[in-house]
Amino acid sequence: MTPIRFKEVNTVYAKDQPPYIPLPVYVDDNKVITSCWKCSIADRLRILLTGKVYHSQLTFGEKLQPITILSYKYWLGEESHE
Numbered sequence: 001m002t003p004i005r006f007k008e009v010n011t012v013y014a015k016d017q018p019p020y021i022p023l024p025v026y027v028d029d030n031k032v033i034t035s036c037w038k039c040s041i042a043d044r045l046r047i048l049l050t051g052k053v054y055h056s057q058l059t060f061g062e063k064l065q066p067i068t069i070l071s072y073k074y075w076l077g078e079e080s081h082e
Contacts, residue, residue: 001037008034008073028075 005024014020026034039047047053055069068074 001039001043004036004038006036008075026075032074034074 003021003023006026008026009024011025011027013023013025015022023035028034053069055067057064057067
């Protein structure tokens with residue numbers, strides 16, 4: 001999967017910070033940070049066949065922060081399918 005820009009992007013993490021991949025994100029008024037990821041054809045087939053998506057996050061030994069993985073823009077509501 002590859003992080004991609006989307007209409008609401010208002011900041012980019014790790015911009016000009018090799019070896020990291022720039023992460024375009026939308027940061028809302030409550031400081032919720034959202035990124036969008038594009039699936040390759042292989043990713044799409046794997047998800048279709050298994051129904052599973054794995055999430056990995058570096059914590060550097062600190063407590064895990066709350067996360068959620070969605071298929072829609074939460075700030076537009078559940079009915080949004082942009």
